[in-house]
Amino acid sequence: MIPHILLATAVALSYVAAIRINIPVLLRAADRSDPAVIRYRMTRILFLCVFLFVTLPLILLYGLNSYELPWEVIKQFGIVPGYTVNGDFGEDSVNVLRYIGIMCVLYMGPIAHYIFNESQSVLNDFFFSFLVLTGVRDHIFAPITEEFVYRAGVIATLKPVLTNSQIMRWLPALFGLAHVHHGYNLFYNEGHPLGFTLLNVGFQLIYTSIFGLLANKVFLDTGCNLWCAIAVHVICNLLGFPSFEMRSTHPRWFIIYCSLLCTGLYLFYILL
Known part of the structure; x- marks a missing residue:
């Protein structure tokens, strides 16, 4: 079990390492939304995903003897609808x-x-x-690559030794911790006060951990259908945390808005 957990942790940390280790000098002080930074990070992450797609099945197959055939790992990845653990294109x-x-x-x-x-x-x-670079990063590239690493890669590594319920308990915190590095950018690159940075990091840790719990459940409940987790991730990134700024500008609408939030949360719990 320990080798699998160590490998899963290494896979999870590799995403952050790919964008934080050995950064070119010219990009170290640049903002994360600088086009050069975005292109650099996307290139590194793309190479990481290709590397994991090729090597992880081999490690799990020959190094840890967790699967009998490499195609079984590919099924666990859930990249191709119909070629998942569920195995039904229509249902996927x-x-x-x-x-x-x-x-x-x-x-x-x-x-x-x-x-x-x-x-x-x-x-x-x-x-x-x-259609712009920051939008592609936030709403297309990040959801696809993060879900491949944190859902497909990590869960495929852990499934041979942990139950689904154990994965649900352990993995969300790892996904949340992987986003803590944004605090470095806030404090050192953007110059925000330490208190603001810690508050922001704490909120992001909780928010992303909750999302990790949701994405894990979706991925596992659908027979390792990666595109379900990606779709959930895209929508969460696109709509974000609910805003309450209309409280002062549209007080009557604000009451309806809050009612819809509560109704949506309740129905979401029922449907999930």
Whole structure:
């Protein structure tokens, strides 16, 4: 068991290491949204994912004797709909749509707020969310690569030695800790006070750990369908944490908005 846990930890930490170790001098003080930084990090992460896709099945197969065939590991990755543990293309496809719907239920408050108050900028928002470099990073590249590493890679490593419930308990904290490095950027690169940085890191640790719990459940409940976890991740990154800024500008709408948030949360719990 210990070799599997150590390997899973190494896989999880590799994502942070890829963007934090051996940074070119010219990029060390640059903002994370600098195009050069984004391209550098995306290139490193892409190489990491290819490396893990090739080497992890071999390590699990020949080094740890956890699987009989390399294709069994690929199934655990859940990259190809229909070629998952579930093994049904139709069900895999329906599950992706199902979890998109469930996430829309959870976010019914922010979605309603957007439709009634900000929908006039939908084309502009779509452009900046999916077609510019920062949007591609946040809403396409990061969800796909993070889910491959933290869901497909780590869970495929742990499944031979841990039950699903044990994975659910242990893994979310690891995913949350992997985001703590953002505090370094806030404190050293952006110059925020230590108190603000610690508060931000603490909130992000809790938020990402909760998301990790959700993504693990989705991934495991769907027979290791990676695209379900990716869809959930995209929606969470896109809509983020609910905003309450309309409390002073639209007090009546704020009451409806909060009601929708509570309703969405309740229905989400029921549907999940």
